[in-house]
Amino acid sequence: MRFLVLSALLLIASPLHAAERLNVVASFSILADLVRNVGGDRIDLTTLVGPDSDVHVYTPAPGDAKRIAAARLVIVNGLGLEGWLPRLVQSAGSKAIVVTASAGIAPLKLGSAADPHAWQSIPNVRIYVADIAKALAAADPDDAAFFDAQAKAYLEKLETLDREVREAVVRIPSERRKVISTHDAFGYFAAEYGIQFVAPLGVSTETEPSARDIAAIIGQIRAQKIPAVFLENISDDRLIRRIAAETGVKVGGTLISDGLTGEKGPAPTYIDMVRHNIKALTSALDH
Template identity: 50%
Template sequence: MARTFRIAALAILTLWFGSAGPVSAAPQDRPVRAVATFSILGDLVRQVGGSHVTVATLVGPDSDAHGLSPSPADARKLAEADIVFVNGLGLEGWFDRLIRASGTRAPVVVASAGVKPIPAQDEHAHEDGDHGHGHGDHAVDPHAWQDVANVRTYVANIRDGLAKVDPAHADAYRAAAAAYLAELDALERDVRAAIARIPPERRRIITTHDAFGYFAAAYGLRFIAPQGVSTDSEASPRDVAAIIRQIRKERVPAVFLENISDPRQMQQIARESGARVGGKVYSDALSAPGGPAATYLDLMRSNLKAFDAALMPG
């Protein structure tokens, strides 16, 4: 029923916006109108675009980018955009339908283009023998921003996309990107130093869904999750029981709650396994403005602080 409703809604959107004409290069008397699919990507566009760009996001802070149900307002944002930024790698499964429905002719920049993707992990291949209970059809992990090195690629793609639609301010975009890349370099040094301080035997974490594969591969923490790389489906009782057994067997120190997820399942896992609840981490979305993860840089530093507090002995 819900799927039928979404299809009907998109058909209506097509009638409303299907006749939108081509979008020309941004005029000189106003900022470029950019649309980003989710809050983390929107922040990166703001960092590069500065005062020359206004940014609207389709999925806002503390919201899940995996499962957007598009609305007429979303289609209107795309129809009015000068440029659109998407993550790619299968994150926005709803995007192709929405872009067709909107009728926009704005160029679409895939921010992750050039990133080397990692496979979606078999998130339920537990050591006690429970295998093959995957939830979702992702061939690759879409959460590439969890490795700071990949965000350098995002920034370069954003810079080049903005310069193409607004060549008058290309130098400003290049300068802003260079300054932000320096901040990313400093962030990555801090991430590596923080993880190095955690004893190797304690570098194990339980999170709600498998959003930290790139972080794990780059920085040496191990993450276990009851859900896969998408939040579209719930972990089964069998999956949860297997994870509880694994936590007990390996003495995993901490369980972390994600800002985009219902905390009840993870609270159950912590209660039944004896693992400590290590606080909130930010995986797929920023916090609200004024919160601890209102920008990408703040998100990564907030997560580091939570990992350090829960995993350091003492």
Template identity: 70%
Template sequence: MRRLCWLICLGLIVFSDPAWAQERLNVVASFSILGDFVRNVGGDRVNVTTLVGPDSDAHVYVPTPSDAKRVADAKLVFVNGLGFEGWLPRLVKSAGGKADIVTTTSGIAPLKLGSEADPHAWQSVANAKIYVANIRDALAAVAPADAEAFKSRANAYLADLDALERDVREAVAKIPESRRKVISTHNAFGYFAAAYGIEFIAPLGVSTESEASARDIAGIITQIRAARIPAVFLENITDPRLMGRISAETGARVGGTLYSDSLTGEKGDSPTYIAMVRHNIKALTSALSR
């Protein structure tokens, strides 16, 4: 009798608790930074699969057959858009073309690099908040029973992003204006530059698929010398030899590694978006304030 009562009580708990009664929502994020945003909003109500993982380059990513299955099995597929995932249409087609695609940069005014849109909008914390709002709304639309939970988690994360934005602005304000110039590996920091007033010069274009020519490198070296640029920075997704050569020929110090298109693994120094931005601003202020 006692065992029967226990089973009845357990059954009541299971069917009354949404966390037990509902399966988690299967969603896909195209790359690691976006995956972190989705996990912060979705919490334990979602299973998040990230296609382009930590320390990997979405510009040159080649989807696998298993990726097609992940997309086919997902309720939502969160993407950056703005031309960032050039491989996405083929992947969606191979997955059956039924995936519900959420473009998380919707509502963001894109910067331009020549005739192309700059896809790296997350480098502005204000833009990151738009990503989060788009994710919140998309999750709530397909899982209305969990809408309040998504809203609550999003609000908490948005408050953390507000604090991050204040800290970044305070840190940049301490750098002398004449020293707010750096060389980075490719044009991933346009939104950061526009938001916070640090000038980034890159020997590569918007995509890491392009190669810097000898003329490009010579031009960068001349510019560093003329403008007295104090530091050059590596990125975690690109070849460090280019920056090493430029540093050796100009005397500009290598200020460390900046994270642009990818997070690190859990044991790295930038496993989350907030950790990434804090790492980058610490590296920048350390190199430029000297």
């Protein structure tokens, strides 16, 4: 009899506990992974721009407004990355709190625009994690200690990852620490870790390079003896392959820039992404 009563209580409690989870929307896959690491099983998480998708040119789907309307928190990167999102939040009539995970980060500038790719620096991601933990705790004070513990555990992993990257870069000869990538997604990585990135596209994949831009990059590859060009998982690879063909420079592989891969890909999490990228860079440059 006691077993039957206990089973009944568990059946009643489980849906209630699930219903109490904090409903959170993250704008894109990299940010969603950070939120998942802090929120754990105390949140219900929805991602708008999924794996291998380009947040710069995303067009909201009809169901996105419904997801935003149901959310308590909407966590965004900011720095101009999600230009389509304010209108979506407004059209959804959402009362959700919009949290900018990059708050507190001094943005790099490319011309007059802020470079939104702040997650490419692991020290910046430590700020993201702190901002996310603070927002989750404010929205759900009962689970604040849980979110704090989750954040601390994840920050330790990020500290280890940061050391790995620095140690790997040191092994690359200084004169070979320069590559071509599709768009300017790696400015923060370059500033933090000392690898020079040159890109035919600007900070957004929406822009189209001119023939003059491409010619200038081809000239730069030859003049600076840039050893490798890289594709990106979210971008059309024809432009980079054309540059590689015209210069004879090898394609060093694919870098993960603005979106994680699916579960079966090489970078389903942020930590996987950074490890994949540094492995690809060192393999192409370290000889």
